Amino acid sequence: MSEVSGAANTRPLLEKAExxxxxxxxxxAMPVFLVGWLVIWPIISAVFRTVWHRDSQGNxxxxxxxxxxxxxxxxxxxxxxITLWTTGVCAFLLLLVCLPIALYLRFSEGRLxxxxxxxxxxxxxxxxxxxxxxxxxxxxxxxxxxxxLNAVGLPKIRTPYLTPWGPVIGLVWDNIPLTVLILLSGLxxxxxxxxxxxxxxxxxxxxxxxxxxxxxxxxxxxxxxxxSVLGIFSAFTLPYVLGPAAPEMMGPFMQRTFRDLNDPLxxxxxxxxxxxxCIVFGLFYVRSVxxxxxx
Amino acid sequence: xxxxxxxxxSKFFGTTxxxxxxxxxxxxGELVCLLGPSGSGKSTLLRMVGGFAQPTAxxxxxxxxxxxxxxxxxxxxGMVFQSHALWTHMNVFKNLAFGLKLRKLPKEDxxxxxxxxxxxxxxxGYGGRLTHQLSGGQQQRVxxxxxxxxxxxxxxxxxxxxxxxxxxxxxxxxxxxDIQQRLNITTLFVTHGQDEALALADxxxxxxxxxxxxxxxxxxxxxxxxxxxxxxFIGTMNLIEGDVSNKVFNRAGFQVPLDIADGxxxxxxxxxxxxxxxxxxxxxxIVHRVTDYGTHGLVDMDLPDGGxxxxxxxxxxxxxxxxxxxxxxxAIAAYRDQKLVHRSQ
Numbered sequence: 001m002s003e004v005s006g007a008a009n010t011r012p013l014l015e016k017a018e019x020x021x022x023x024x025x026x027x028x029a030m031p032v033f034l035v036g037w038l039v040i041w042p043i044i045s046a047v048f049r050t051v052w053h054r055d056s057q058g059n060x061x062x063x064x065x066x067x068x069x070x071x072x073x074x075x076x077x078x079x080x081x082i083t084l085w086t087t088g089v090c091a092f093l094l095l096l097v098c099l100p101i102a103l104y105l106r107f108s109e110g111r112l113x114x115x116x117x118x119x120x121x122x123x124x125x126x127x128x129x130x131x132x133x134x135x136x137x138x139x140x141x142x143x144x145x146x147x148x149l150n151a152v153g154l155p156k157i158r159t160p161y162l163t164p165w166g167p168v169i170g171l172v173w174d175n176i177p178l179t180v181l182i183l184l185s186g187l188x189x190x191x192x193x194x195x196x197x198x199x200x201x202x203x204x205x206x207x208x209x210x211x212x213x214x215x216x217x218x219x220x221x222x223x224x225x226x227x228s229v230l231g232i233f234s235a236f237t238l239p240y241v242l243g244p245a246a247p248e249m250m251g252p253f254m255q256r257t258f259r260d261l262n263d264p265l266x267x268x269x270x271x272x273x274x275x276x277x278c279i280v281f282g283l284f285y286v287r288s289v290x291x292x293x294x295x
Numbered sequence: 296x297x298x299x300x301x302x303x304x305s306k307f308f309g310t311t312x313x314x315x316x317x318x319x320x321x322x323x324g325e326l327v328c329l330l331g332p333s334g335s336g337k338s339t340l341l342r343m344v345g346g347f348a349q350p351t352a353x354x355x356x357x358x359x360x361x362x363x364x365x366x367x368x369x370x371x372x373g374m375v376f377q378s379h380a381l382w383t384h385m386n387v388f389k390n391l392a393f394g395l396k397l398r399k400l401p402k403e404d405x406x407x408x409x410x411x412x413x414x415x416x417x418x419x420g421y422g423g424r425l426t427h428q429l430s431g432g433q434q435q436r437v438x439x440x441x442x443x444x445x446x447x448x449x450x451x452x453x454x455x456x457x458x459x460x461x462x463x464x465x466x467x468x469x470x471x472x473d474i475q476q477r478l479n480i481t482t483l484f485v486t487h488g489q490d491e492a493l494a495l496a497d498x499x500x501x502x503x504x505x506x507x508x509x510x511x512x513x514x515x516x517x518x519x520x521x522x523x524x525x526x527x528f529i530g531t532m533n534l535i536e537g538d539v540s541n542k543v544f545n546r547a548g549f550q551v552p553l554d555i556a557d558g559x560x561x562x563x564x565x566x567x568x569x570x571x572x573x574x575x576x577x578x579x580x581i582v583h584r585v586t587d588y589g590t591h592g593l594v595d596m597d598l599p600d601g602g603x604x605x606x607x608x609x610x611x612x613x614x615x616x617x618x619x620x621x622x623x624x625x626a627i628a629a630y631r632d633q634k635l636v637h638r639s640q
Contacts, residue, residue: 191380194380194381194382196345196374197376197380200367200368200374200442201394202368202394202398203393207397211393216382
């Protein structure tokens with residue numbers, strides 16, 4: 001008797017779940033369509049246009065000449081190198097700056113950490129263009145730092161403005177909030193008792209950090225670095241305003257090739273190369289996260 | 296020989312006194328339970344012994360050596376945490392070997408010690424398992440093994456069985472007691488479970504508001520509670536407020552001869568010391584509910600003024616709700632101004 005009533009009770013639930021399926025699909029249909037239209041299709045289109053285009057005789061066909069040119073052109077390779085260098089240095093500096101901030105915020109109590117957190121998150125609300133001009137006014141030639149040094153009779157600094165270090169400083173500053181927030185979220189999963197247990201068995205502070213905390217937040221570090229690397233690699237505003245004219249990062253390089261040189265095919269090739277590097281970072285991130293979760 | 300001495304230790308959090316002028320000596324090989332309700336300061340005290348909190352005043356010594364200001368990593372103590380606090384990115388072997396590696400022991404010694412302690416806690420062959428592949432009881436054993444493998448002078452247990460089910464808790468506490476006695480390790484155990492304290496401890500320290508309420512052997516604390524708080528906290532106790540007049544305690548018709556001065560008093564009677572007999576004419580209480588536990592029964596009764604009493608009976612089927620019963624206490628204690636003024640056995 002009870003079995004019959006049990007079966008009768010479960011049927012409406014199943015029917016309800018099945019009847020809700022089209023509605024659920026409908027809900028995701030619009031975002032999926034937009035991703036397909038605005039992201040996937042342009043990628044496919046860009047790749048297709050760089051490998052299937054009109055040659056010098058005016059015939060359409062498969063042609064890798066734009067890629068051959070990119071990877072044989074010293075200027076293009078220098079731009080790619082400076083982009084990789086900037087990305088690597090920024091990622092390293094972000095970890096160096098943000099990890100101590102996140103550790104401090106996680107393991108401190110009181111009002112001061114709240115102010116520090118506010119300060120660390122503040123760059124998130126500053127547009128890149130404002131940040132760029134603030135940078136110029138502070139660290140640029142005859143900027144605030146130079147004026148202050150001059151006031152106390154010291155020589156001017158060698159300004160990082162229009163050097164490879166200009167975008168590095170700007171991009172690091174710009175990416176601090178997201179990196180701190182992701183690391184902080186990871187540190188939130190490290191229980192105080194885990195740390196106390198490590199100290200109880202004899203671990204000093206650095207040993208606790210190295211053996212207990214860092215392995216536990218490796219996923220968060222990976223996520224933070226992946227997000228930063230993807231953003232920095234394809235950054236435009238900060239490298240455009242603060243960086244050197246040559247070599248330049250891929251963002252400004254694409255824009256100049258497209259607009260100043262009026263060479264859309266080469267610009268699209270540069271975009272595909274940039275995207276390829278980003279997708280390698282992305283795949284590395286997905287693989288690492290999946291492997292860590294598997295553990 | 297490892298003796299833990301806590302001398303006049305206090306701990307303030309702002310204006311709140313978590314531990315107030317607390318003193319205790321735990322003898323070599325002794326297992327002392329700190330027992331008290333939440334907020335009584337027992338965990339704070341344990342954390343101060345472990346080095347995770349600094350006393351505001353007082354001193355802590357182990358074998359005569361002061362450790363009050365030493366950081367946890369320099370103390371000869373081992374702590375087992377309530378949440379196990381195992382490192383989930385390491386397997387069981389690495390959890391146990393971590394402390395030994397920090398001490399730079401040779402690999403052979405580490406392997407041997409880890410294997411020995413795994414055998415001690417009944418987890419031989421589990422070294423390669425990840426901690427999330429273990430049950431709650433096994434995780435707690437690993438946590439215990441992690442402390443024991445370092446051969447601490449003092450073992451500190453902070454409600455280690457709180458997250459386990461009743462059956463497992465009972466089994467594990469027996470195992471912990473066996474291991475503690477086999478190793479003869481001085482142990483300080485924090486719990487708010489009276490049954491745990493009664494079953495495990497050589498001595499119980501009942502704490503309340505950061506102070507010692509009573510210290511003694513479990514049987515003494517149970518049978519001869521020094522204050523109404525201890526009487527009410529350890530086991531089940533009927534605490535009956537009433538008045539003594541002409542050497543007779545009276546509360547709503549429930550009268551007991553009591554040879555003390557006249558005045559208000561709290562009478563304490565254990566349910567097992569309160570005999571009942573059905574008496575329709577001269578009954579002092581009305582049976583409210585009878586609960587049969589198989590081995591014994593518990594009768595809840597109401598006094599005429601609404602006061603609730605409990606009695607443990609051998610044959611619960613002799614009683615029924617609504618019956619009038621006569622009360623006959625066989626052992627009582629009386630408290631006045633939070634002090635014991637009378638006890639009869």
